[in-house]
Amino acid sequence: MGEEVILLDFWPSMFRMRVRIALAEKGVKYEYRDEDLLKGGKSRYLLQVNPAHKKIPVLIHNGKPISKSSIIVQYINEVWNDKAPLLPSNPYERAQARVWTDYIDKKVYDAGRKLWTTTGEEQEAAKKDFFEIFKTLEGQLGGEPYFGEENLGYVDVYLIPYYCWFHAYETMANISMEGECPKLVAWAKRCAQKKSVSESLVDEKKISGFVLK
Amino acid sequence: MSKGEVVVLDFWVSPFCMRVKIALEEKGVEYEGREEDLFGGKSELLLKSNPIYQKVPVLLHNGKPLCESTTIVSYIDEVWPSPPLLPPCAYGRAQARFWADFIDKKVFDAVGKIWRSKGKVAESAKEEFLEILKQLEGALGEKDYFGGDSFGFVDVIAIPLTSWFHAVEKFGGFKVEDECPKFSAWMKKCMQKESVAKIIPDPEKVYEFVIMMRKMQGIE
Numbered sequence: 001m002g003e004e005v006i007l008l009d010f011w012p013s014m015f016r017m018r019v020r021i022a023l024a025e026k027g028v029k030y031e032y033r034d035e036d037l038l039k040g041g042k043s044r045y046l047l048q049v050n051p052a053h054k055k056i057p058v059l060i061h062n063g064k065p066i067s068k069s070s071i072i073v074q075y076i077n078e079v080w081n082d083k084a085p086l087l088p089s090n091p092y093e094r095a096q097a098r099v100w101t102d103y104i105d106k107k108v109y110d111a112g113r114k115l116w117t118t119t120g121e122e123q124e125a126a127k128k129d130f131f132e133i134f135k136t137l138e139g140q141l142g143g144e145p146y147f148g149e150e151n152l153g154y155v156d157v158y159l160i161p162y163y164c165w166f167h168a169y170e171t172m173a174n175i176s177m178e179g180e181c182p183k184l185v186a187w188a189k190r191c192a193q194k195k196s197v198s199e200s201l202v203d204e205k206k207i208s209g210f211v212l213k
Numbered sequence: 214m215s216k217g218e219v220v221v222l223d224f225w226v227s228p229f230c231m232r233v234k235i236a237l238e239e240k241g242v243e244y245e246g247r248e249e250d251l252f253g254g255k256s257e258l259l260l261k262s263n264p265i266y267q268k269v270p271v272l273l274h275n276g277k278p279l280c281e282s283t284t285i286v287s288y289i290d291e292v293w294p295s296p297p298l299l300p301p302c303a304y305g306r307a308q309a310r311f312w313a314d315f316i317d318k319k320v321f322d323a324v325g326k327i328w329r330s331k332g333k334v335a336e337s338a339k340e341e342f343l344e345i346l347k348q349l350e351g352a353l354g355e356k357d358y359f360g361g362d363s364f365g366f367v368d369v370i371a372i373p374l375t376s377w378f379h380a381v382e383k384f385g386g387f388k389v390e391d392e393c394p395k396f397s398a399w400m401k402k403c404m405q406k407e408s409v410a411k412i413i414p415d416p417e418k419v420y421e422f423v424i425m426m427r428k429m430q431g432i433e
Contacts (some may be wrong), residue, residue, distance in 0.1 A: 062390040066307045068314060095279050095288040101283055103265060106391065 005030035014161035015069040017058060017200050021157045024196035026080035036046040070101055073157060086154045100140060100147065101158045107133045108162060111208045116172035116211060127173055134181045141187055156191055159202070163188040167204035168211045219244035222259050222271040224251055225244050227277055229282035229413050231373030236286045238408035239364070240293040243292055273389040283313055286369055298366040312359060319345045320374045327381040328423050330394065331432055334385045340399060342381065345394040347390040353399055372403045372413070379416035380423040 007019060007030050025028055058065050059072045061079070066072050086093050086136040111133050114126035121204070137159065141147055147155035168178045178185045191197045219237065223230045223246045237244050249259055262271045262278035271278050271283045274292070279285050290298040299306050311361050323342040327334050349371070353359055360369035378389050378400075390397040403409050427433045 061304075064304055065305070066311070068311060071310045071314070074310070075303055075307040078306070090289055091291040092274070092277055092279070094291070095284050098284040098287065099279065099281050102284065194293050 003062050004060075005062075007032040008060070011178040014165065016159035016165075017202065018069045018157050019072050019076070020200035021152075021160065021196050022076045022086065024200060025084040025086065025152065027083065028080055061152060064067070067087070070158070071104065073154065077154070082164055084147070084151075086152075086157060088148075088153070097147075097154045100137075100155045104137075104155070104158055109157070112162070112165060112169055115169050115175075123173060127175055129173075130169075131180045134177075134184055138181055138184045141183060145190060146187070152191060152194060152196070156179075158189075160188060160191045160197055163192065164201045164204045164207050168208040172211065215240075217275040218273075220251055220273040221246045222245060222256070222262065222269050223331065224249050225280050225414060226267045226376075226419055227269055228376060229371035231376065232282045233270045233285050233289070234412045235297065235369050235373065235408050236289045236323055238370070238411060239296065239298070240289060242289070242293055283317060283370060286366065290366065296363070298360070298364075298369060300360070300365070309360070311351075311364045311421060312367045316349070316367070316371050316374070316395055320371070321377075324374065324377050327385050328377075329430070329432060330384065330428065339385045339387060342385075343387075346396045350393055350395045353395060358399070361363060364403065364409075368403055370410055372400070374402050375400050375403075376413045376419050377423070380420040383420060384423075390407070 005022070005023070005028055007016065020032075058067045059075070060066075061075075066075050072084065087097055111126065111130040115130060117121065118126050140155075144150075146152055147159070166185075169175065170177060192201065219242055221230065221233055221237070223234070224424060226247060234244075246254075246289055247258075249256055251269070255267060258273075259269065259271060262273060262370065263280040266280060268280065270282055270285060271280050272288070273279075274288075279288055286298065298307055323338070323345050323419075324340040327342060334393055352367075356362075358364050359371065382388055406412065424433075
């Protein structure tokens with residue numbers, strides 16, 4: 001398939017880690033261009049290709065832009081459908097996977113952010129909320145090795161980038177992920193053993209450093 | 214086209230529930246709508262079927278529950294493929310999902326900012342709402358529907374929200390028809406469809422509901 005795949009990127013973004021994992025799972029070669037959001041100003045190229053949201057990640061496939069990580073990962077799954085299916089073939093299970101990625105979207109980022117933007121009583125409440133969410137996700141995992149059951153699936157790809165934020169969460173809020181959600185930490189370590197994941201995740205100390213700034 | 218028992222846990226004025234019912238109507242699927250009393254107390258079935266959000270709509274297909282209206286509409290499209298709501302090509306589908314997500318994130322909140330205003334509706338709230346509609350007009354372009362020649366996924370996601378527009382027009386003192394004529398024309402075209410006309414409630418009744426909500430929330 002002679003095609004051009006470009007990923008507009010910002011290194012700490014967990015949203016684009018998802019896209020990188022999906023591309024790696026499918027064995028797709030791509031070029032990535034760094035968008036340094038902190039240096040101030042998004043490149044003209046980004047604004048041109050993603051006017052409605054002005055956000056990264058943006059995947060550009062043969063000149064056509066696609067944005068939002070959930071949409072990009074589903075697109076990658078549909079186009080490169082010869083290997084590593086990320087979504088189940090059964091429509092009900094596929095819908096369930098979408099419900100859980102939507103849940104992750106709605107809950108995890110904000111809950112995590114509250115851990116390092118609040119103090120005192122507010123932070124205690126934030127911690128409770130945070131663990132409730134992760135325990136719900138643990139419950140969904142059940143006894144399977146992955147959310148995708150036997151193999152890495154859509155929900156795994158969606159959630160795993162948060163793993164490199166665990167260290168930051170633990171440091172900021174004085175909590176222990178392994179203490180509260182051992183099953184989930186075991187799941188995360190299992191995912192990280194996969195090449196597509198280990199090569200796409202950012203080093204957790206870099207994330208902590210970035211958060212502390 | 215029976216593929217089992219279909220139940221929708223419903224609330225008449227919820228645009229999210231309307232999406233699900235319109236999709237089922239489009240596909241000619243028979244279903245039972247069960248109205249939830251969201252103010253009196255949610256049913257056991259709702260709480261059990263949607264434990265993580267405890268919200269409507271919930272679709273129960275042969276007893277198996279699904280929540281989140283956009284996911285439900287995608288599911289309906291996959292199980293009952295004819296007539297199709299999503300386009301056949303992956304890029305077209307990605308674009309449809311993008312606009313559905315945009316509508317989900319922006320429109321209802323912007324509507325809320327207007328009807329929840331205490332006193333005079335802030336100019337900024339009105340401007341924000343109209344700006345979003347103008348962006349949608351851009352996405353519509355010269356097409357009849359967001360789906361192109363035929364009513365599709367994005368149209369199903371968007372049209373129910375317009376049942377609340379009459380209420381915000383009254384509170385905000387403006388008319389969508391004057392400010393966004395293209396969008397208004399699309400609304401009229403959709404309302405001519407049987408599936409849509411059957412499900413979208415009378416805008417005056419929605420307006421009365423909103424007045425009641427305002428009283429309940431101490432805004433009046």
